[in-house]
Amino acid sequence: MYSSPQRRTSSETIELRKDGGQWLKSLREAKGLSQRKLADLIGTDYYTFISQLETGRGRIPPDRYRVWSEALGVDQREFVKNVLKFYDPITFEILFGNEQISQ
Numbered sequence: 001m002y003s004s005p006q007r008r009t010s011s012e013t014i015e016l017r018k019d020g021g022q023w024l025k026s027l028r029e030a031k032g033l034s035q036r037k038l039a040d041l042i043g044t045d046y047y048t049f050i051s052q053l054e055t056g057r058g059r060i061p062p063d064r065y066r067v068w069s070e071a072l073g074v075d076q077r078e079f080v081k082n083v084l085k086f087y088d089p090i091t092f093e094i095l096f097g098n099e100q101i102s103q
Contacts, residue, residue, distance in 0.1 A: 014056060015056075016086050016087070016089060017056035017057070017058075017059065017086065017087075018055070018056035019056075019086055020053075020056065020059075020082075020083070020085075020086025020087060021053055021054040021055050021056040021057075022054070023082060023086065024050075024053055024054055024072075025054040027072040027073075027074060028050070028054075028072065031072060031073055033071075033072075034047075035047040035048075035050040035051055035054075038050050038071060038072075041067075041070075041071035042064065042067050042068055042071050043067065059087050060083060060087075065079060065080050065083065081096065
């Protein structure tokens with residue numbers, strides 16, 4: 001069974017998820033949104049889901065990227081590019097190499 005599309009040690013994966021969570025939190029705070037308000041905007045019943053993501057426990061389902069980017073006021077392509085950096089760094093590297101991303 002293939003369990004890690006990132007092919008990284010679990011500690012590296014955990015750190016990437018935490019970094020991704022901090023990035024999401026910074027976007028949310030920059031928009032002046034509470035976790036509860038963001039949960040409402042993305043259509044989830046539980047604001048604790050936002051908390052889990054911001055602490056690196058879990059990831060945004062790909063079918064929800066558009067909703068998240070709209071709620072956070074981020075261009076969809078830039079949002080997905082950033083998400084790939086944290087959730088699937090191998091794919092990010094293949095697609096973008098050492099290209100810098102906007103924060």
